[in-house]
Amino acid sequence: MNKPIRTVSIFCMFLFLALMANVTYVQFWKAEDYNTDPRNARVAEASFSRERGQILVGDEPVATSKPSDDQYKYLRVYPSSGARMFAPVTGYLQLGSQTGIERSQNAVLTGEDPQLFVTRLVDLLKGDQTQGGNVVLTLNAAAQKAAFEGLRDTLGPRGEGSVVAIQPKTGRVLAMASYPSYDPNELATHDSKSAAAAYEQLDKDPRDPLVNRAIQTRLFPGSTFKLVTAAAAIESGKYHGDDQVPAGSSYQPPGTTRTIGNDGRSQCNPSKISFATALDWSCNTTFAHLAVEVGPEKMRDQAEKFGFNSNYLLDLKGQAQSVYPTGIPLSDKDGGGTRELSDAETAQTGIGQFEVQSTPLQMAMVTAAIANQGTLMRPYLVEQVQTAGFDVLRTTEPDKLSDAVSPQTARELTDLLVSVVDNGTASPAAISGVKVAGKTGTAQRTSTRCSAGGKPPYAWFVSYAPADNAEVAVAVMIEEAPDRACDEIAGGQLGGPIAKAVMEAVLKK
Template sequence: MNKPIRAVSIFCMFLFLALMANVTYVQFWKSDDYNTDPRNARVAEASYSRERGQILVGDQPVATSKPSDDRYKYLRVYPEAGARMFAPVTGYLQLGSQTGIERSQNAVLTGEDPQLFVTRLVDLLKGETAQGGNVVLTLDADAQKAAFEGLRDTLGPKGEGSVVAIQPKTGRVLAMASYPSYDPNELATHDSAKASETYQALDGDDREPLLNRAIRTRLFPGSTFKLVTAAAAIESGKYHVGDDVPAGATYQPPGTTHRIGNDGRGQCSPAKIGFATAMEFSCNTTFAQLAVEVGPEKMREQAEAFGFNNSSLLDLQGQVQSVYPTGVDVPESEGGGTRELSLAETAQTGIGQNTVQATPLQMAMVTAAIANQGTLMRPYLVEQVQTAGFDVLRTTEPEVLNDHAVSARTAGELTDLLVATVESGTASPARIDDVKVAGKTGTAQRGDSLCSAGGKPPYAWFVSFAPADNAEVAVAVMIEEAPDRACGEIAGGQLGGPIAKAVMEAVLNK
């Protein structure tokens, strides 16, 4: 063979090997990624050629499929009565994209999950079109309705907020509401031009109706973070529920000229007050000083024991981590790197400010861990996976995330403090007749100026659980925007308390 022919032959051989390597890579190594990518048009079209499984709350579908008479065999439908209410959890199915449970449980809903192999085989032998499996959610329909309608009715058409309710002993998410919301039917239409127009309008809305605020919005938690500070103080052994704690009309942390005040609450003015009084009236000067005494390392350890700086929810994608600062960046001009929080910064974290950030899910987890005698459970949304014929293939088993977020003794002392806060303190809007309720308010300043002085309005929070001695539900309410309310009306107890009460009553009145 002459030299030119040999060179061409070798070149062709390399091309053939490269082609075989690429085919192998695409068909074997990357096949699962391509098949599960929501942008894959072939997969998307195939998903409309067979009946997709239902998403159920109890025995009621919140997402189902119905026969269609256009180019696709089935149309995804979200029953109108609860479409907006459940949309942040269910997500939507659109040609080329999926969100929420529609995405995270896509393999089950399409019937491709290995758990449904036998069902697919039986359908094949019968000559029937394979159907997707069903996903049963942990949500309590009454609690979800109370949460969503509570946000809507309290905040009005321009408000923004979220509610999460958890069953403390198991981690079952009983409610996950985000407001404002959207109608997923408008995105699931087979009219791609109309669906795209709707998506662009929703995506461009400043109020972000497509955002699931329960897991994707983190804000200053304000005074609800005082649960973490109190836990750290009690766990340190320095203080217990019956002790006096430091207070004062104002407090100047070491290393700063800035003074922390109590927004005019005279009950906090004495140099020493009872721990219960400090919690009942949410004394900033107390919890700033407790944080300084505990120190930044122990404060961080306690926050992380409750789930901060970590992700916990596996059933929905996109959860953002709640943050307790791990340090402060040092400018390059000063040597670079990071340093530990100063005592002044630590004081601010003790009252849920500085760079502490939390999602509604995270604050519900903190509350649920206290309610569960110090044991933190992993939150979950998928209760069961079923065949199309409702045979149960898998039931989720509760999982312990941390069996010692705090000791049982500390949890009991915190419960006593929070019960007193509902019975005679700022959390009184959550009282329920003949039920012992534990709760805490939070109002977090944003910006340098108070709302009353022309600054931005605060964030309002409320956390609670009931019954206090054997909790069935723990709730976190986050009010991000309440534009129709005056400055003095934006407070965790006033806005969040009634919503939390309604959610707890929905669960307890079964």
Template structure:
């Protein structure tokens, strides 16, 4: 064989080997990635044409269906239907050709039937020459609590309002209610009229009120005075004060190292805060800014940050619904030269009552309340109760998981006493339930922008001595109403707590 023919032969052999390597790589090593690629139209259409499992919540006869697939006479065979769209949309999310959000996304492998736990089911379907059916997902949400939260929040903020409610079972971390307003109808996105679906998505995505955002886990705002329970916990946990002590207060306080009226902390007219020293119970019940600002400075930013992080700030913790915004206790400040430095006294003072750069989601503040209600133990919050086969057989149940001790039982008991005082004789009285001991705290957080109304917050749990539910309410916008955490948030929290206690 002459040299040119030999060279061509070797070149062709190399091309053949490269082709074999590429085919082998695509069919074996890269097949999973290709199948999961959202741009793979064939895979997306095959998944969209499958009988997807149901999303359920509730127990026994109270169980309801939040999402299901019904027979449909077109090439895709099934249409995704959401029977209670607005009340649950920000939890269930929606399914479209090639994409999912909410539980539809986080539990997609179960709902689509591709999860390894459904392997036996797939084998049976194959043996019976039936199409692969998806598994079901049972959520932790309590239908009565969810309805109470949705109805109370909607009636408070109105159809143009914005806000969120989260309720947690303190001993387990089960999320009992998760509401976000404004909401939307996922049925309009799941339609097989893809042009209409795209138009609906574009409209919702362009809406300034962001209805597609789950405010419970994706919106973080200044928590305002609800953060005072974190400051109180830090002060008691570090031996600075006890619940029965007198604490420094005062009508006004010029924060150390500052000058000018912009750095003066006051109590917004609450005269019970004016003495230089007041009972700790009064400081909490009357929500005295000066008292908690001074506590925070006495503790220092490191201890304040450490306590906040024990409650869940600066971390992720919800594993079965995404995306989640981290709640923040600032790790540093920026000096005049642009370098990262520790918070100074003025900044630390502001964090003591949930301002400066402290940011929290409603879920985070519900977790703070739940940890105190659980005598200091923080449980991981979760939404998925069970994974089931298409025939409703339980394949896996979520076990409650302890994240960490946030505070000692003694500290939790003392903060609870302060919060009960706040409901019985203080600003949180709108959450009082006859015959039930309720612990609560109000919050009205300034936005830092002149002329704009504040944010309203409310956190609570009940019964205070052995809590079954902890609640956080966040009111972002309530057109036509004066926003105050106690007046607006308290009745919402009360409605949710009563729904659980009377269930």
């Protein structure tokens, strides 16, 4: 064989090997990535060419498919009675994209999940078209309605907020409401131009209706974080629930000239007060002082036992990680790396400020762990996976995340939080005939207070009931309440009635 022919032959052999390698890579290594990529037009078209499974709350579908007379065989439909209420959880199915449960459970809903292999095989042998499986959510319809309508009625058309309710013993998410919301039917239409226009309008809305605030919005938790500080103080062994704690009209942490005050609450003025009084009236000086006593390492450790600085939700994508600061970055001239929090910074974390950031789901988890005798359960939204014929293939088993606090600490905290509802700032959550535990929170978002021309604060409320054997733990976050006067934006005043309505819906009061 002469040299030119040999060169061409070797070149062709390398081309053939490259082709085989590419086919192997695409067909074997990348096949699943391409099949699950919502931008894959062929996959998107296939999603609309078969009957996709239902998303159910109880026995009622909150997402279903109906026959379509256009180029696709089925149209995804979200019943109008609950479309906006459930949209942040269900998400939407659109040509080329999916969100929420529609995305995370896509394999089940399309029928491609391995759990549905036998069903697919039977359909193949019978000559029937493959149907998707159903996904049953943990949501309680009455609690979800109370949460969404509570936000809407309290905040008005321009408000922003979220509610999360959890079953403490299992981690089942009973309500996950985000306001404002959107109508997923406008995005699921087969008219691509109409869907694109609807998405653009929602995407440009400054109130971010496409954001699930329950898991994607982090804010200063303010005084609701005092649950973590109180837990750290009791777990340290330095204090118990019936002890006297440091207080005072103001507190100046070591190493700073800035002081922390109590917004005029005279109940906090004595140098020593009961732990119950400190929580009843949310004394900043007490919890700033306790945080400094405990120290940043133990404060961080306690926060992380409740779920801060970690990811834990498996059923929805896009969870924002709640944060307790792990250190302060140093400049290159100072050697780089990080340093530990100072006493002044630690004091601010003790009252839920500085760089502490939390999602509503995270604060619901803190509350649920205390309600569950100190045991933190993983939150979950998918209760069951079913065949199209409603045969159960899988039921989610509760999963323990950590022992956040000891049972004794949890009992002491519960007694203190019941007092906050009975005698303090959380009284709007009181339910006749039920022992309720709760805590308010108002977090400054700027150094300038609202009354002095600064932005209004964030308002929070957390609670659980019945306090001694909790069936539900709730977190309410008010991000914007523009139709309310500055002095009306407080956790108890705005969030308390919403939390009460959600708890009553679960307890059927």
